[in-house]
Amino acid sequence: MAQTSTAERPAQTRSELADRAMQIFREKVTADMRPEEKDELLELTMMQLLDRNVAVPFFGRAGAQGGGYVNRILGKYLMHDDPRLPQMPEIPTLIDFFKKRILLKEGGGNHLLQSANLALKNGLSEKLVLACLLHDIAVTCYIRTDHGYHGAQLIEPYVDEETAWAVRYHQALRFYPDESVGYEYPDLYRRAMGEDYTPPAYIQRDYEYARKHKWYMSARLVTANDLYAFDPNVTVDIDDFTDIIGRNFRQPEEGLGFDTSPTAHMWRSIIWPNNFL
Numbered sequence: 001m002a003q004t005s006t007a008e009r010p011a012q013t014r015s016e017l018a019d020r021a022m023q024i025f026r027e028k029v030t031a032d033m034r035p036e037e038k039d040e041l042l043e044l045t046m047m048q049l050l051d052r053n054v055a056v057p058f059f060g061r062a063g064a065q066g067g068g069y070v071n072r073i074l075g076k077y078l079m080h081d082d083p084r085l086p087q088m089p090e091i092p093t094l095i096d097f098f099k100k101r102i103l104l105k106e107g108g109g110n111h112l113l114q115s116a117n118l119a120l121k122n123g124l125s126e127k128l129v130l131a132c133l134l135h136d137i138a139v140t141c142y143i144r145t146d147h148g149y150h151g152a153q154l155i156e157p158y159v160d161e162e163t164a165w166a167v168r169y170h171q172a173l174r175f176y177p178d179e180s181v182g183y184e185y186p187d188l189y190r191r192a193m194g195e196d197y198t199p200p201a202y203i204q205r206d207y208e209y210a211r212k213h214k215w216y217m218s219a220r221l222v223t224a225n226d227l228y229a230f231d232p233n234v235t236v237d238i239d240d241f242t243d244i245i246g247r248n249f250r251q252p253e254e255g256l257g258f259d260t261s262p263t264a265h266m267w268r269s270i271i272w273p274n275n276f277l
């Protein structure tokens with residue numbers, strides 16, 4: 001009986017997929033291809049090797065449809081483990097989420113590590129160092145739009161109320177300077193949204209609310225330690241925060257995503273972002 005060779009069956013691990021995709025890519029790539037054509041070719045090769053359609057996540061779908069999203073392969077859809085992503089352990093911890101999801105893209109994850117590192121140096125409380133470590137968690141691995149609100153909701157069952165509050169309101173506070181802590185309106189926002197950008201009414205309302213709140217300074221300190229100027233000479237490791245996470249993040253026994261908290265499904269969506277349903 002003929003055996004199925006490795007080259008014939010769908011790739012099962014991330015490195016197998018990458019190796020085989022690169023092999024096929026090298027055979028097909030030509031010198032005159034534009035970078036976006038090369039990207040497209042590599043993506044198509046990966047999809048063929050997966051032998052599965054990959055559904056666009058629902059949040060992404062509304063946006064992707066505007067961009068002309070098309071289905072490329074007909075047939076079964078990918079469910080659960082995606083060999084293009086590092087496999088998560090059965091009982092995932094917050095540190096696993098950092099190592100296998102948040103830090104996958106260098107820029108995003110490092111921004112969190114460097115901000116938390118700065119907060120630690122500045123002597124912030126552990127609750128707020130954790131808030132800095134998680135303040136943009138939504139952008140890095142879940143959803144970009146309204147990231148402060150989504151991030152706060154995601155972590156709420158597992159952290160002190162003040163930590164989640166600071167994550168939620170840092171989003172609105174970023175639009176408003178506060179000289180008392182040396183926080184200025186970010187240049188990045190001017191470049192990204194234009195000089196004349198005015199935040200929508202709900203951001204203005206939430207800023208006003210936060211400004212008068214007893215935890216105003218907690219969210220404000222998250223913005224003051226929201227570090228965009230990366231220092232390439234400073235290496236921060238997520239393992240440096242093991243103790244702070246251990247003391248301030250309630251790790252569920254079943255693993256993040258598999259407990260019965262009201263946000264477990266959100267963590268599962270980060271584990272399996274491309275499930276069909």
Ligand SMILES: [Fe+2]
Nearest residue numbers: 135136147171
């Ligand atoms: Fe943010």
Ligand SMILES: [Fe+2]
Nearest residue numbers: 135136226227
């Ligand atoms: Fe940030």
